[in-house]
Amino acid sequence: MSFPSASDLNATWSYIQPGLEFILGAQGDQGVTSKMYMNCYTAVYNYCVNKSRHGATATSIAASSENNSYALAGAEIYNKLDEYLIQFIRGLSKEANESFLEFYVRKWTRFTIGAGYMNNVFDYMNRYWVQKERSDGRRDVYDVNTLSLLKWKSEMFNGNADTLVSEVLTLIQKQRDNEIVDTSLVSTAIKSLVFLGIDTQDLKKPNLVVYINYFEHKFLEKTGEYYSRESAQYLQDHNVVDYMKKCESRLAEEISRSNNYLEEHTKKHLLDVLHVVLIEEHAPEMYAQFLTLLEQNETEHIQRMYKLLYRLPRTLDPLADTLEQYIKDQAAKALEKIKAASETAQSDGKPVKRAASGAVDPKTYINTLISVYNQYNDVVVQAFSKDTRFIKALDNACRHFMNKNCIATPTPKSSCKTPELLAKYADAFLRGTSKESDTVDMSPDNLMVVFKFLNDKDAFEEYYRRSLAKRLINGNSKSDEEEESILQRLQEENSIEYTSKMTKMFSDMKASEDLKSSVKEHISESVVKDFNPLTLAQSMWPFNHLADYELKVAPELQDPFDKVVEIYGAKHNGRQLKWLWNHGRAELKANLARKGKPPFLFTVSNVQLMILVAFNKKNTYTFKELHSVVGTAKHIFEAHLLPFTKYKLIDQSPVGAEFAGNDDTTFTLVDEYKSKKLRVNFISAIKTNETKTEEDEASKEIDETRRNYLSACIVRIMKSRKTVKHNELINEVLPQTLSRFQAKIIDIKRVIDQLIEKQYIQRIDNNTYEYLS
Missing domain, CATH: 1.20.1310.10 (Cullin Repeats)
Structure with a gap:
């Protein structure tokens, strides 16, 4: 066909309509040819350009005086296309054997392809008339592709939306039921809802209103x-x-x-x-x-x-709470079990190993705590991927069962024993005298794990410092490097202040080496082969000078002691030295073996040393004579003398414990000592109440330190705040103590009363305190 007259709208539309039929698929699978496509484009172009050149009719101008000739030319053919799309979509029908969804997807797919090509056919109209109309504020005018989608929505989708969505949902359910379905139908139908969500005010803005509301x-x-x-x-x-x-x-x-x-x-x-x-x-x-x-x-x-x-993170909290309670319960069962085992005999009749005090063995106790921690730490790491909720649950549970259990706190009001047992545990694997087989499963790592969860870290510091002091003065630490390594780890976990006393103890030991060298140059080795004096700062070391141990030094041993006082006094004028005779030890060579046998080496206390040295002068003493030579309180002297009679080094007459302390009871050194061991330790057999005394001293020291710490906290707060209400003061003090111990409110109140008596603060009403400068 030849091109229609460019000025004739009806002729132009009659010319392009057959081509539009092919483009939109009205003729089945037969598509438009390239020649037909170009002819349609040319006809639309000719019509629009012709109108633009020759102007619009007076009628058209009167109808829209503000629009130019481009707009008037585009409106006529735009309206024709609008009517045509409505009739075309209404004329679509499904085949007898297909569902509405299949019909919809088939026609939608073909229609949208055609709409894209048809948009190009009307490209001139889109670029000039449509663009000008929309820029002038008309929002009911669209490019051809958008117009096609809107007509599809109004004529095809709106009346069938429920049917379409229902069939889509049916296919999805069939797929969930493991039936084989054509998912392309579902995908295409759903995508069509997205395309139909057109914002008529802003065509470039994505709009999912159709997709959301209908599907x-x-x-x-x-x-x-x-x-x-x-x-x-x-x-x-x-x-x-x-x-x-x-x-x-x-x-x-x-x-x-x-x-x-x-x-x-x-x-x-x-x-x-x-x-x-x-x-x-x-x-x-x-x-x-x-x-x-x-x-x-x-x-x-x-x-x-x-x-x-x-x-759903909110569902994890009950799980974490359950884990925390379960860990507490399992730990309680494990600790009840070892407590019962320590109090009864095993099934074979052999007694279970116990600590010296009759309580649970520290190694067994600490290793039980560690085993529970390790078991559930693995669960937290592997099963819960180190989730902070479950780390917190584990920490809360560990802090609970490590501080409150049937062994640590057998009664509600008893102080926690875990710090003391942990210190004994550390002492066991740090002592060089411990058997390797007994410490094979003990380690500093275990120590630090339990330490991290201790509430009363100050109590551990006191007990650990006391055991460290004994290791240092007795020279039986397994390794100085390991000792200092643990000290460093304790410091990192807490503070420099926490380990300050123990650090000073090491400084004293190093300073004592210099003193030892100086003293050694001035003493004769005829009697004393080696002398190791230790000068310890009284405020740092957990030792007290006891009047019951006032010892009389044997004349032949006096010189080294005098030299210590002389040399130390010369270096540190004004310092007072007090001998701690209840600490330290001596190694004594005893020529009491049979001829041809090497001499014995006796490890003895300072009191025992003076007892044996006295027998160099004569072989027999009465109790009164020997006591007057040695000194000390009577019960101390008797306790140190007893191991010699018990192990047949000294004969007592008359025999019997009831006669041991009588003034006229005689004690004679044997001529030949019969022992299978060349090294004999008599210290271990000494029985005094020093252990109980040390425990009492430790408890008093802990209480005193806590009172001082609380006093410092309160004064510091009051000094900065000047006036503070009672509850506010309590709430500020409690968090400051957590790094060392869990303060009790009753203890804080007592310290407040003491500070009021000492006039650091005063009560200005029933609920408020004021700082006194």
Whole structure:
């Protein structure tokens, strides 16, 4: 056909309409040829350009005086296209054997392809008339492609939306039921809803209103109903572990489905629905199974449960609370078990190893704490991926059972024994005299784990300092490097102030080496082969000078002691030295063996040393004579003398413990000592109440230190605040003490009363304190 007259609208439309039929697919699968496509484009172009050149009619100008000739030319053919699209879409019909969804997708696919080509046919009109109309504020004029979609929405979608969405949801449910479906139908139909969401005010702005209102709301509702039914039914027929596996599978399926044909907007809402119906609604069943999984050590299944509940963080808190209580219960059972074992004999009749005081063995106790911690720390790391909630639950549980248990606090009001037992545990593996077999499963790492959870760190510091002091003065530390390493770790965990006294103790030991060298140059080795004096700062070391131990030094041993006083006094004028005779030890060579045998080496206390040296003068003394030579209180002298009679080094006459302290009872040194060992330690057999005294001193020291610490905290707060209400003061003091101990409110009140008496602060009414400068 030849081109129609460029000025004739009807002729032009009659010319291009057959081409539009081919472009939109009205002729079946037969598409438009390139020649037909170009002829349609040319005819539209000729018409629009001709109108633009010759101007519009008077009638048209009167109808729209503000529009130019381009607008008037485009409006006529635009209206023709509008009417044509309505009739074309209304004329579409489905085949007898296809569903509405199949018909809709088939026609939509062809129509949108055609709309794209048709938009190019009317390109001139789009670029000039449509653009000018929209810039002038007309929002009812659109480019041809948008116009096509809007006509599809009004003529095809609006009247059939419920049917379309219902059939889409039916196919999705069939897919969930493991039926084979054509997912391309679902994907195309859903995408069409997105394309139909056109914002007529701003064509470039994405708009999901059609997708959300017609599909998303119903999809989420149906999804929730479907999985609510399925999950309830599944749990009736299967256990929780199987259900969790099913949940994982279903969630993976839905995520895959959402990636394939759902909009990004829906994905979050879909997961929210799934998490509620699959996880939150059945969380109680998981909680109930959690304890069983813990008991069976099913880390894999616990991790599966955690990963599911992690999707809804609020559901994890009950799980963490359950874990915390379970750890407390299991620790309590383990500690009850070792307490019972320490109080009774084993099934074979042999007594269980106990500590010297009759309590639970420190190694057994600490290793039990560590084993519980390690067991559930592994669970937290492996099953809960170090989630802070569960780390906190583990920490809370450990802090509880390490400080409050049947061994540490046998009664509610008793002070915690864990710091003392931990110090004894450390002493056992740090002492060089300990057997390697007894310390094989003891380590500084275990020490630091328990230390981290101690409430009363100040109590541990006191007990540890006392055991460290004994190791240092007796020279039986396994390794100075290890001692200093632990000191460094304690300092890092707490503060420099925390270890200040112990650090000074090491300084004193190094300073004593210099004193030893100076003294050695001035003494004769005829009697004393080696002399190791230690000068210890009284405020740093946990030793007290006891009047009961006022010892008389044998004349032949006096010179080294005098030299110490002389040399030290010359270097440090004005300092007072007090001998701690109850500490330290001596090694004595005793020529009491049979001829041809080497001499014995006796390890003795300072009191025992003076007793034996006295026998160099004569072989027999009465109790009164020997006591007057040696000195000390009578009960101390008797306690140190007893090991010699017990182990047959000195003969007592008359024999019997009831005669040992009589003034006229005689003691004679044997001519030949019969012992299979060449080295004999007599110190270990000394029985005094020093152990009990040391425990009392430690407790008093701890209490005194705490009172001073609380006093300093209160004065510091009052000095900065000037006036503070009672409750505010309590609330400020409590957090400041946590690094060292858990202060009791009653103790804080007592310290406040003491500070009032000392006039540091005053009470200005019943509830307020004022600082006195």
